[in-house]
Amino acid sequence: MTQTSPVRTYAEVLQQIKILQEEAEVLRRAEIANAVARVREAVSNYGLTAEDIFGTGKSAKSRSRTAETKTVPVKYSDGAGNSWTGRGRSPAWFLEALAAGKKPEDMLVN
Template sequence: MARIREAIDHYGLTPEELFGSAVKSTARGRRAGKAATATKPGRKAAGKRVGTGRASMGSPKYHDGAGRTWTGVGKRPNWFKDALAAGKKAEDLLIR
């Protein structure tokens, strides 16, 4: 924990940069909205980072006809496994 705190202070990171914009404040007394400031002579404040938001889950790729869908990423849902066990092929469940 001490090494992490030291690195945060060294790089002048804010709670928003670490945890996103949903952070209001922390127990360390840093305020949300506070700009990153230079902590050492000759250092520039960190600029706004792009692409740090959460990635979207994607659009559904498979469906069962009863309203259940799956993107094809991650663990297979039970309805998908049950359909395969019943003799259907993955191609049969594709959304077209």
Template sequence: MTSSYKELLQQREALELAIVQARNNEISAAVSQVRELVAGFGLTVQDVFPGRARKAASAKVASKVAAKYRDPATGKTWTGRGKAPKWIEGRDRKPFTIA
């Protein structure tokens, strides 16, 4: 006996819902088990994920660079890094230098 297209779609929706629920239940159980193991053995992030904690801790902090050039007409500034703004592009930069 074959099912109709609509019946199959309903079965697929029910199956997809069951899959999502089963996955969520298993993830929840796995997370609980991992938390118990971590707490039981006193593990740290470095123990569980070696190399990962160091990268996060040693990430560079972006620092601001002082402006080197100022447009006297608008007061806009530029650090001299990256693409030059239109107000200085292709011009001699000496007159725009901030003392």
């Protein structure tokens, strides 16, 4: 004997989905409350701080790169407070000085 599944309508399936979504949300809230309570207990018991739990906000890769960063010495200066290391895009003051007839060698920092 073959069992046939009951015939359901689209509206009935949508209603079941709605009921299940509501049930899932109730369970989600209960699980979140439980998780928060456990975290609060651990924070209290061990004297943890937000930094202990979440870190400093920088990734390990970012922290290691920052530790390795070295200061690049100034290579060019116009004598009016503008300076440039010679790395990256040329600043406007440097390009303007070149356009006015100066040579890069004229602006080298000794």
